Amino acid sequence: MFKKLFGKGKKETVEVVEEIAKEDIDTSDANDEDNDITDIENSIEEKKSEEDELMIVDNKNQESYNDFDTTSDISMERGDFVEESSNGDDIENSKKIGFFARLKNGLVKTSKVINDRIDDLFNNYGEIDDDLFEELEEILIMADIGMSTTMEIIEELQNELKKQKIKDSSKVKDVLKEVLVNILSENNNRELISSVPAIILVIGVNGAGKTTTIGKIANKFKSEGKSVLLAAGDTFRAAAIDQLEVWGKRANVNVIAHQEGSDPAAVIYDAIQSARAKNIDVLICDTAGRLHNKKNLMNELTKVFKIVDREYPQADKEVLLVLDATTGQNAIQQAKLFKEAAAISGIVLTKLDGTAKGGVILGINSELNIPVKLIGVGEGVDDLQKFNAKTFVDALFG
Numbered sequence: 001m002f003k004k005l006f007g008k009g010k011k012e013t014v015e016v017v018e019e020i021a022k023e024d025i026d027t028s029d030a031n032d033e034d035n036d037i038t039d040i041e042n043s044i045e046e047k048k049s050e051e052d053e054l055m056i057v058d059n060k061n062q063e064s065y066n067d068f069d070t071t072s073d074i075s076m077e078r079g080d081f082v083e084e085s086s087n088g089d090d091i092e093n094s095k096k097i098g099f100f101a102r103l104k105n106g107l108v109k110t111s112k113v114i115n116d117r118i119d120d121l122f123n124n125y126g127e128i129d130d131d132l133f134e135e136l137e138e139i140l141i142m143a144d145i146g147m148s149t150t151m152e153i154i155e156e157l158q159n160e161l162k163k164q165k166i167k168d169s170s171k172v173k174d175v176l177k178e179v180l181v182n183i184l185s186e187n188n189n190r191e192l193i194s195s196v197p198a199i200i201l202v203i204g205v206n207g208a209g210k211t212t213t214i215g216k217i218a219n220k221f222k223s224e225g226k227s228v229l230l231a232a233g234d235t236f237r238a239a240a241i242d243q244l245e246v247w248g249k250r251a252n253v254n255v256i257a258h259q260e261g262s263d264p265a266a267v268i269y270d271a272i273q274s275a276r277a278k279n280i281d282v283l284i285c286d287t288a289g290r291l292h293n294k295k296n297l298m299n300e301l302t303k304v305f306k307i308v309d310r311e312y313p314q315a316d317k318e319v320l321l322v323l324d325a326t327t328g329q330n331a332i333q334q335a336k337l338f339k340e341a342a343a344i345s346g347i348v349l350t351k352l353d354g355t356a357k358g359g360v361i362l363g364i365n366s367e368l369n370i371p372v373k374l375i376g377v378g379e380g381v382d383d384l385q386k387f388n389a390k391t392f393v394d395a396l397f398g
C-alpha cells in the first residue's frame with residue numbers, strides 16, 4: 001500500500017519537474033545578473049523621462065468598500081455572533097468564535113479525510129498494535145501530509161504513547177493532536193512585520209492566490225490604521241495589474257503600476273521611491289509567478305531583491321511565498337524551487353477551504369523549515385487568517 005502511495009508521490013514530483021523542464025526552452029532573457037541590474041537602472045532613467053508611461057492609480061477618493069463582498073454565509077455567521085454580544089469582552093470573544101467557525105468551515109474537506117476516519121479507527125479498535133499505526137499512516141498520507149512527515153508523526157506518537165503508558169486506542173486521538181501541534185509549532189516566527197516602514201514581497205506561481213492575498217493583507221493593515229501602498233510587479237499579464245488595482249480600490253490604497261511587459265524591478269523601484277516620499281508604513285509588492293524557466297525566475301527575483309536592499313535598507317523586509325493547498329504535495333516541490341531563488345521568510349497557504357489535502361501544511365512545516373504565517377480559508381476578505389498551530393489542530397479535529 002505504502003509503496004503504491006509513495007510511488008504515486010514520486011510520479012507527481014517527476015511530473016512537476018518535467019513540466020518545468022518542458023517549458024525550460026526559453027532562455028532568451030536569462031542574462032547575467034549584473035548586466036540585468038545595469039539594464040534596470042538604465043530603464044529606470046528612461047522611465048523617469050517618460051512620466052506618461054507611469055500610471056499611478058489614485059484610489060483615495062473612490063467608493064472603496066461599496067463593491068466589497070461581505071455577504072458570504074460564513075461572514076453572516078460571524079455577524080450573528082457579534083450581534084448577540086452585549087459588551088466589549090463579549091464582542092472580542094464573539095469575534096474569536098466567528099474566526100474559529102470560519103476556520104473550521106474552511107477545513108471541512110480535510111477534516112473529513114482525517115478526523116472522520118481517525119474517529120472511526122480509534123473508537124472501534126481496542127488495544128493498540130502495529131496494524132493500528134499502519135492504518136493511521138494510510139489516513140495521514142491520504143490527507144497529503146507526505147511520507148516523511150507521516151513517519152515523523154507516527155514515531156513521535158509511538159514514543160508519546162509509550163511515555164504516557166497508553167494502551168487503549170480510544171485515548172490515542174488526544175495524544176495525536178498534541179504531536180501535531182508540536183510539529184506545527186516548530187517554526188515560531190509568525191508575525192507578518194515587526195516594524196515600519198516595511199516591504200512585503202509576495203511571490204508564488206500564477207493562480208496560487210498572490211493578488212487576493214495582497215488585497216486581504218492590505219485591508220488588514222488599513223484597518224489597523226497603517227498607510228499602505230501596492231506595487232504591481234507582475235507585469236507579465238495586464239490582467240494581473242488590473243486585478244491588483246481592483247483590490248487597491250477595495251482596500252482604498254494606491255497602486256504603483258507600469259504598462260504590461262515592463263521591467264518588474266523598475267516598478268518596485270518606483271514604488272519604493274513613492275513609499276519613501278510619502279512615509280508609507282507598508283509597501284506590498286506583487287511579482288510575476290512564471291515558473292516556466294527556473295533561471296529566469298531566479299534572475300527576476302534576484303534583481304528585485306537587489307533593488308529592495310539597495311533602495312530601501314531601512315525597511316523591514318518580508319518575503320511571502322503563496323502556495324495553493326489544493327496542489328497538495330506539489331506545493332512542497334514549488335516551495336523548494338522558490339527557496340533556491342529567494343530567502344523566504346514566511347508562507348501563505350491559500351485555498352485550504354477548497355481541498356481535502358490540507359494535511360500538506362504539516363509537510364510544509366516540517367520539510368521546509370519556513371513558518372506558515374497566514375492561511376486562506378475562503379475568498380472573503382476576512383478569510384485570510386494568522387496561523388496558530390493549536391487553533392488549526394482544534395478546528396481540524398472538530
Ligand SMILES: Nc1nc2c(ncn2[C@@H]2O[C@H](COP(=O)(O)OP(=O)(O)OP(=O)(O)O)[C@@H](O)[C@H]2O)c(=O)[nH]1
Nearest residue numbers: 206207208209210211212350351354376377378379
Ligand atoms: N476558495 C478560495 N479561493 C481563493 C483563496 N485565495 C485565493 N483564491 C482564489 O484563487 C483564484 C486565484 O487567485 P489570485 O489572487 O488571482 O492568484 P494569483 O497568484 O495572483 O494569480 P495570477 O493573478 O494569475 O498571477 C481567485 O479566484 C481567488 O479568489 C482561498 O483562500 N480560498
